[in-house]
Amino acid sequence: MKLKRKNVGAGILMVLFTVLFFVLTSKFFLVASSQSAEGVDLIEYGKRKWMKSDVLDAKRGTMFDRNGEVIAQDIPSYSVIAILDKNYPNHIKDPEAAAEKLSEVLDTEKDELETLLSKEGRFQVEIPSGRKVSYRKKEQIEKMKIPGIDFLRESRRYYPNQTFASHVLGYTGNGESGVQAGVMGLEKSLDKYLQEKDGKITFVGDAFSRAIPANKESITPPKHGQDVYLTLDEKIQLYLDEAVQEAAKKYKPEKITGIVADPKTGRILAMTNSPSFNPNKKDIKNYTNYAVSYPFEPGSTMKIFTLAAAIQEGKYNGNEVFQSGSYKLPNIGRPIYDHNRRGWGPITYNEGVQNSSNVAFSKLVREKLGYEKFRSYISKFGLDRKTNIDLPNEKNGSILYNYEIEKVTTAFGQGSTVTPIQQIQAATAIANNGKMMKPYVIDKIMDPETKKTVLSNEPKVAGNPISEATAKQVRDILETVVTDGTGKPYMIDGYSVAGKTGTAQIPGKDGKYISGWGENVFSFLGMAPKDDPKLLVYVAVERPKVEFPEMGSTPVANIFTSVMKSSLQYLNIQPEAKQKKDSVNVKKTYGKELPDYTGQSAKEAKSELEKLGMEVSVIGSGDEIMKQEPYEGAYVMKGERVILRTSGDAKMPDVKDWSYMDILRISKLLGLKETITGSGFAVKQSIKPGNPVKEGDFFVVQLEPPMETEPEKKENKQDSDTTSEEDTEEDLPITD
Structure with a gap:
């Protein structure tokens, strides 16, 4: 009887196991065929659970100077993270001890760190004061061997020369997607070339995202940004930056701008402004690149182009005598005066250029050249339109030419406005034997992997406003301005300099010119060596804090002579063996x-x-x-x-x-x-x-x-x- 019961029980169990096996097998085949269970796509579920991915960092394009020196690049930075999940093998075991060690190298109090490291329910936390630390600081922390401390590697933009051409280069910030994007300067205008695109690696990993060996990986390689080569010369740019910073520190002016150009090609070798900034810190007080975005009345540097126009048209006789001091225009209440009001008595036009006589240039444009002809030369020299330099936010000046008084004052640099870069472009015609060269700062753009040139610039003639003979005669006369006239402080031992000083008045909020000692824009536009200029330099300083009797032009002269001399020596331009005698018939009226x-x-x-x-x-x-x-x-x-x-x-x-x-x-x-x-x-x-x-x-x-x-x-x-x-x-x- 007992045996019979056992057989029945065994039969029931066998039936149950058979039914269960059939159900499970059916379920298995059903899942296998449909790849889902209870509405859940098992393939996708498995991918989410076991398939892991990592970002393969791409680098933003590097910027180089004309000699291949790095001036902007991506470098690795590290963010400190703390793993708090106790299920993870390497986690924070002692928050107090970890906080004490970290407080020694991070700018955070121990108690604040301990609170952060003791948070419940978090897999990991990022330490705010540990974001984007340097490699050196990362090494310091690693040597402490704190359990649970790890690092996230990322890239940041780095400018090795600090304030070097900061308004030209600009800086980057994090865009909406977290990818670096240009915010200012070339970083912004060339963003489509410099922008990188991260790659991706997909792999099978465990619960802690560790790759499981012997499994295939899927890799999408990163696409690095394209490299930009500029016309800037690191050495010359540093000469200019240092000279401007020294002047800014000593004289505390409102603004300074400086440009160094190669007049034969139009290449900009250096460009700077003050106030400047360090793009690594983004301590920005001034966002304007004055060299291209700040039109102002040029003052007497404008006389260079008035003189050139008169010579080109055959209307200039340097030995002709005129009465300096004042000049009466019909229907104008007061006469035009020379800057010292008294003038220098009867003098030649060459002496008038030396002494920067407003009367001389008023007579030249009104009585000899003619207003319409002079206006045509303003256009020929490109002073009434943008240069279209490859920098963002270029502004155009304003040529006031409706009334007779505006036409006359434009001849000696008042009323009408131009930018520094417009003056540089126009002056290349004087330095380059009549050929006016378009200024540019981007030499080429290259793919860093294929080495293929994506974009390339070459010197471009922007016009031929004057002849070679006229250019030479203008340089000869401008040399006497430096040797015997208003530009004497701009002389450089061993090199002949041709140039012109400028002092521009500044309109106040009420429309009237502001007054006071040093309350002007002081400038100088010069080239050297005079017979075959290799460099063209423009410097302008606005409202320097000078005490009488020191002149407002002192910081301009300090910057110009320092930068020009250092740059000529760096370029191995040999000093002239002997200063040539004046080739222009002028008296030495400098006093x-x-x-x-x-x-x-x-x-x-x-x-x-x-x-x-x-x-x-x-x-x-x-x-x-x-x-x-x-x-x-x-x-x-x-x-x-x-x-x-x-x-x-x-x-x-x-x-x-x-x-x-x-x-x-x-x-x-x-x-x-x-x-x-x-x-x-x-x-x-x-x-x-x-x-x-x-x-x-x-x-x-x-x-x-x-x-x-x-x-x-x-x-x-x-x-x-x-x-x-x-x-x-x-x-x-x-x-x-």
């Missing part, structure tokens, strides 16, 4: 170095100075000279005022028509506390002529421009209250 007149007779000193063409003011009742302004050793030009303080009581002279500089000199000489309002020349004074003065007296002087024009309509705010003077500082030598 003389003042001797020490103290202790001498005022009557005799006055007679001597007047014979040299100086204006002399004697203050004091005695004859023995006690003090003088300018001081001993200063250079003075013909027509400049020299003030002699003698023994005895001092009485205030009539300062009507005295310049800003003259007022500063008499105030310094007599120890007065001066207040000067307006710009131009004195029209009112608080201490009446003949009244006694003593040290510490307050002296208020009102200045007015030598010419004010009110045309029927003002086309441009900058032209309201146009004046003919460049500035009382223009065309005076730098004194140390």
